[in-house]
Amino acid sequence: MTEKTSGDEAARDAGTVDAPVILGDEPGSFARSVLAERHPALIRQVRDAFPYGRRQHEALDALLDEITNGVVRPLAPTDHDHVRWAARGREHFGRSWYDAPFLWAESYFYRRLLGAVGYFGAGPWQGVDPFAPFKQAELRGDAVDEELRALDTLAGAPAEERATALLYASLWGNRAGLGFRVTAGEPAVADAAVAALVADHSATLWQLLPAGASATVAVVADNAGRELIPDLVLIDHLLVHGHAERVVLHVKPDPYYVSDAMTADVVDCLRRLVEASGEAGRIGGRLWKAMATGSLEVRTHPFFCAPLPYEEMPEDLRKEFAGAALAILKGDLNYRRLVGDRLWHPTVPFAGRTAHFPGAVAALRTLKSDVIVGLEQGTLDALERSGAVWRTSGTHALIQVRP
Numbered sequence: 507m508t509e510k511t512s513g514d515e516a517a518r519d520a521g522t523v524d525a526p527v528i529l530g531d532e533p534g535s536f537a538r539s540v541l542a543e544r545h546p547a548l549i550r551q552v553r554d555a556f557p558y559g560r561r562q563h564e565a566l567d568a569l570l571d572e573i574t575n576g577v578v579r580p581l582a583p584t585d586h587d588h589v590r591w592a593a594r595g596r597e598h599f600g601r602s603w604y605d606a607p608f609l610w611a612e613s614y615f616y617r618r619l620l621g622a623v624g625y626f627g628a629g630p631w632q633g634v635d636p637f638a639p640f641k642q643a644e645l646r647g648d649a650v651d652e653e654l655r656a657l658d659t660l661a662g663a664p665a666e667e668r669a670t671a672l673l674y675a676s677l678w679g680n681r682a683g684l685g686f687r688v689t690a691g692e693p694a695v696a697d698a699a700v701a702a703l704v705a706d707h708s709a710t711l712w713q714l715l716p717a718g719a720s721a722t723v724a725v726v727a728d729n730a731g732r733e734l735i736p737d738l739v740l741i742d743h744l745l746v747h748g749h750a751e752r753v754v755l756h757v758k759p760d761p762y763y764v765s766d767a768m769t770a771d772v773v774d775c776l777r778r779l780v781e782a783s784g785e786a787g788r789i790g791g792r793l794w795k796a797m798a799t800g801s802l803e804v805r806t807h808p809f810f811c812a813p814l815p816y817e818e819m820p821e822d823l824r825k826e827f828a829g830a831a832l833a834i835l836k837g838d839l840n841y842r843r844l845v846g847d848r849l850w851h852p853t854v855p856f857a858g859r860t861a862h863f864p865g866a867v868a869a870l871r872t873l874k875s876d877v878i879v880g881l882e883q884g885t886l887d888a889l890e891r892s893g894a895v896w897r898t899s900g901t902h903a904l905i906q907v908r909p
């Protein structure tokens with residue numbers, strides 16, 4: 507009995523034992539609150555943000571009713587991606603939304619929301635991003651001005667200090683709250699930001715990107731606006747200081763998880779930078795040119811809006827990441843897809859959970875869901891003792907790297 511238990515523990519620590527898949531069926535859980543509260547609220551917000559016609563209103567009503575009172579319905583046979591989703595959803599159709607894996611239910615919800623507003627249909631609303639008003643409001647906000655101004659203070663700092671600061675800015679941009687203030691000589695904010703890291707492998711990250719190596723770096727973006735701007739600033743730093751010769755920025759092909767970045771959002775952020783004064787404007791100008799010369803390339807792939815873990819990524823993407831010196835995956839959702847959307851024991855090694863990834867990988871993520879691996883036992887104990895809602899509130903963050 508004792509032997510079996512220690513064997514189980516060893517397997518658990520090596521990440522070779524499957525942990526429970528996160529579902530939305532547990533009352534009081536984070537996943538449940540997203541499905542039961544956040545999604546209905548989002549339908550209302552999208553409806554209020556556009557002068558939609560009767561057709562959209564009816565479809566949104568039907569979707570709201572389905573996710574709150576009904577069972578998961580398949581796409582219409584006429585939908586362009588009907589076959590793909592029929593295969594992915596076979597076991598979930600006709601059952602409660604709460605019984606499906608959380609990752610699947612969220613992803614399919616966004617697909618259905620886009621369908622309801624006519625995003626894919628041939629008609630006047632085709633291609634109109636239902637989340638654009640929220641993204642634009644954020645990008646126009648004073649907070650972005652303030653964050654861009656902070657870049658001037660940072661411009662005179664030594665390269666190494668700048669690199670560290672910009673990496674943390676990109677990380678905390680995932681929370682959209684601290685941004686460059688972390689970096690611009692506000693010790694209280696900077697100290698708090700570092701103290702809130704539950705893992706920090708940034709030294710390994712920089713070792714993988716020595717200056718002067720002709721490396722390609724892949725950056726898998728998460729949110730637009732206040733996250734994408736610091737991502738772009740970090741990319742500029744990598745290019746200017748020779749940590750990368752070429753950066754491929756991967757974005758979503760369709761609107762997703764409200765604020766996820768698409769090509770249009772990259773363009774909006776670049777414009778915002780180019781139109782800014784001082785250092786921000788200079789960075790914008792360099793990135794604009796980098797797009798023209800190919801040292802910065804934006805790519806997208808249907809896989810980025812799929813309800814699948816990275817372990818199941820298609821061969822073309824696998825080759826792409828295998829050819830990079832490092833893939834930097836931003837945000838909570840990418841993390842869930844990277845390590846698996848399961849209730850892992852928090853000390854399961856990050857290296858084991860990401861062994862499937864083709865090449866070196868770094869996760870930069872603020873903690874906004876229950877998934878976590880790679881913690882030291884001492885860190886875990888301290889977090890549990892603190893009584894804080896550390897897993898889902900976005901107050902904590904991590905930089906984890908597997909060379």
Ligand SMILES: O=P(O)(O)OC[C@@]1(O)O[C@H](CO)[C@@H](O)[C@@H]1O
Nearest residue numbers: 540728729837838839840874875
């Ligand atoms: O990937 P991001 O932007 O960091 O976070 C996305 C996310 O927090 O939104 C969901 C709630 O809707 C979470 O389940 C999910 O992980």
